[in-house]
Amino acid sequence: MVSDVPGDDPSVIASGPTVLPASTGADALQIVARYRLDLPPAVHQVLERHVAAQRAHTPVVDPRNRVVLIATPLMALQAAAEVARQQGLTPLILGDALEGESQVAGILLGGMARSARLHGLPVRPPAVLLSGGETTVSIRAGETAGKGGRNTEFLLSCAQFLGGESGIWGLAGDSDGIDGTEDAAGAIFAPDTLARAAQAGCLAEPFLRNHDSYSFFKAVGDLVVTGPTLTNVNDIRLLLIA
Numbered sequence: 001m002v003s004d005v006p007g008d009d010p011s012v013i014a015s016g017p018t019v020l021p022a023s024t025g026a027d028a029l030q031i032v033a034r035y036r037l038d039l040p041p042a043v044h045q046v047l048e049r050h051v052a053a054q055r056a057h058t059p060v061v062d063p064r065n066r067v068v069l070i071a072t073p074l075m076a077l078q079a080a081a082e083v084a085r086q087q088g089l090t091p092l093i094l095g096d097a098l099e100g101e102s103q104v105a106g107i108l109l110g111g112m113a114r115s116a117r118l119h120g121l122p123v124r125p126p127a128v129l130l131s132g133g134e135t136t137v138s139i140r141a142g143e144t145a146g147k148g149g150r151n152t153e154f155l156l157s158c159a160q161f162l163g164g165e166s167g168i169w170g171l172a173g174d175s176d177g178i179d180g181t182e183d184a185a186g187a188i189f190a191p192d193t194l195a196r197a198a199q200a201g202c203l204a205e206p207f208l209r210n211h212d213s214y215s216f217f218k219a220v221g222d223l224v225v226t227g228p229t230l231t232n233v234n235d236i237r238l239l240l241i242a
Contacts, residue, residue, distance in 0.1 A: 003072040004176075004232040006097030006133045010067045019067070025050030073097070073132035073234040076175060080130055080236065089240070090127040096234070098133035102150045103208065105135045106157025113158075113168050113239040125167070125241040132234050137180075137211055146212025149180025151235055152187045152223075156213040158239070159189040160204040166191045167242040173224050176232040180214070185226045186235075187217040196220050 005012045011019045025047045032039060032047075073096040081091035094112075098105065113129060115121050123129070135150045148156075151172040158170055173179060173186025194204060197220045207216040217223045 001067060001069050002231060002233065003069055004234050006073070006099060006234065008069055008072050008074075018065075025053075071231065071233050073236075076233045076236055077130045077132050080238065081128075084128045084130075088126065090123055090125075092123040092127060092129050094129055094131040096132040098131050098135070098237075100135055102135040102137050102153040103157040106154045106159075107161045109154075109237065109239060110158040110161040110168075113170075113241050114162065114165065116241045117165075117167050123241075127241050129237075129239040129241070131237045134235055139211060144210040144212075146207070146210045147180075147182055147215050148211055148213035149174065149178075149182060149184075149186075151179045151237070152184070152213035152217055153208070153211060154237065155187050155189050156204055156208050156216055159193055160208060164191055164194045169240040169242075170238065171224070171240075172235065172237040173226075174232075174235050175229060177226045177229040182214045183225060184214060184217075184223040185229075186224050187213070187222050188224060189217075189222060193220060193222060 001010060001013050003013050010016060028047050029044075029051065031037070032044075074093075077093050077096055081093055084091040094109070109129060109131065112122060116123050116125055116127055116129070135154055137148070137150050137153050139145045151174055155170050155172050162168055169188065169190050171186065171188045173184075175185075177185045179186045197204065197216065200219050202216055202219045204216065207213060214223070
């Protein structure tokens with residue numbers, strides 16, 4: 001299997017077509033009762049027959065069956081860490097299953113990069129902070145939804161938080177080559193990104209507020225466009241501290 005989900009649970013990867021379901025008919029009936037679902041009698045009968053069949057015979061997984069993960073988010077991060085070492089950088093993998101709001105993650109990881117540059121914590125520069133997983137872009141009622149995915153939104157939030165601070169660069173992208181629904185895998189930012197954007201008449205705040213991070217990075221020429229990579233091991237985020 002090639003895992004594109006945080007945690008690499010085989011029952012979640014591609015919805016687990018080769019893995020026996022852990023849930024039972026009894027679980028389904030409990031959900032029906034809990035939410036007082038008004039289901040047709042025929043559906044109830046099917047679930048009850050399923051419960052009876054499971055009581056009579058519990059399926060046993062063939063011991064010859066094995067799940068082998070040939071590519072995972074952690075493997076991708078480990079490969080990036082090895083490249084960093086070859087370039088004389090100290091890599092620190094923060095995790096392969098980070099989740100939460102993209103803008104919040106940008107501020108959090110930006111703060112860690114700043115701490116590393118100023119205090120040598122959690123890692124002494126020159127270093128690179130690596131993380132995987134999938135963050136979230138939530139569009140709330142009344143908000144304007146522009147163009148962009150979770151990686152470009154993460155980067156724009158991080159860049160705005162750092163405010164052009166020297167010595168820190170960022171890159172984030174989806175390993176399948178498509179961040180959200182646009183044609184970019186993600187983007188990069190440098191210490192001069194905000195200044196170049198301001199010269200082009202682009203301020204980070206309104207783009208971030210309107211979830212329009214793709215348009216921001218396109219305006220400054222900092223999108224990363226790879227095309228479809230034909231594989232998917234989740235998102236990869238990188239913060240380089242000089």
